[in-house]
Amino acid sequence: MTVEHHLKDHDLRVTDIRKRIYEYLVDLDTAVSHAELEMVFSNDFDRVTIYRTLNTFLDKGILHKIPTDTGSAKYALCKDHCTTEEHIDDHVHFKCSKCEKVVCLHDLEIPNVKLPENFKANNAVLMYEGLCDKCS
Amino acid sequence: MTVEHHLKDHDLRVTDIRKRIYEYLVDLDTAVSHAELEMVFSNDFDRVTIYRTLNTFLDKGILHKIPTDTGSAKYALCKDHCTTEEHIDDHVHFKCSKCEKVVCLHDLEIPNVKLPENFKANNAVLMYEGLCDKCS
């Protein structure tokens, strides 16, 4: 399926920046911050538009947001078919404390934890921190 | 053990703001943001000093930082005896999407996930999101 189709599938108009950012993320195995995208695309697009593209992608279920303890969030492509209504990314994330990269471990599901009475979860985020395969 | 002893245990001088914030957190069952502390303490202390106190407590292993997807981090007391060198908070967190509170589920350990080859984790954060016991 082409990039154009992916965007239209999520009810989005096809624009340059959306194609470029989408393509960039598909080729990438790590999550990106806004700052990284800005370095790559600031010659062609405004930084505000990059923020808006990220938020649009989040809303449409193209991306998921990964909070980090460093002040700026990271974003990565959703694996399957998230939408505005249904947004589920139940895989494990890993953050390398050396190269600072965040990778999605799509094959690892978050294990089930029995929550205390009357806690009803509909989402979970599991982030490991340590040395990744390239840095260890 | 008194608050003063707890602070000295972590190589900290005993000052008003440190005592007040420490006491506030001990009495609390949820994680707090800087903004919440500011509302409580801004008459007595400067907002910058609150930031510095949080960072000092983080560094000394009194607090742990909980990144959220809302732009501002939350902080909660460490359970046992974290230090600057050893900082381990391997319990589950729960964020209520209604009341927005973040609680530490100290009794729930993060389950072991077998990471891919050559990934070496030394820390993990697991955050569930949904309705807490009071809101469900």
Added chain:
DNA sequence: GTAACTGCAAAATATTTGCATCCTT
């Protein structure tokens, strides 16, 4: 043609830093 998207300026929010003064030890 029209609603949605983009760029630029500015605002809002979150956090850190410099420095003079004050306080704990």
Added chain:
DNA sequence: AAGGATGCAAATATTTTGCAGTTAC
């Protein structure tokens, strides 16, 4: 007494908003 802690001002970092002009459909 000395070094760490605080308050104030200012700087930096991150993200959002308003609006006019442009573009996808």
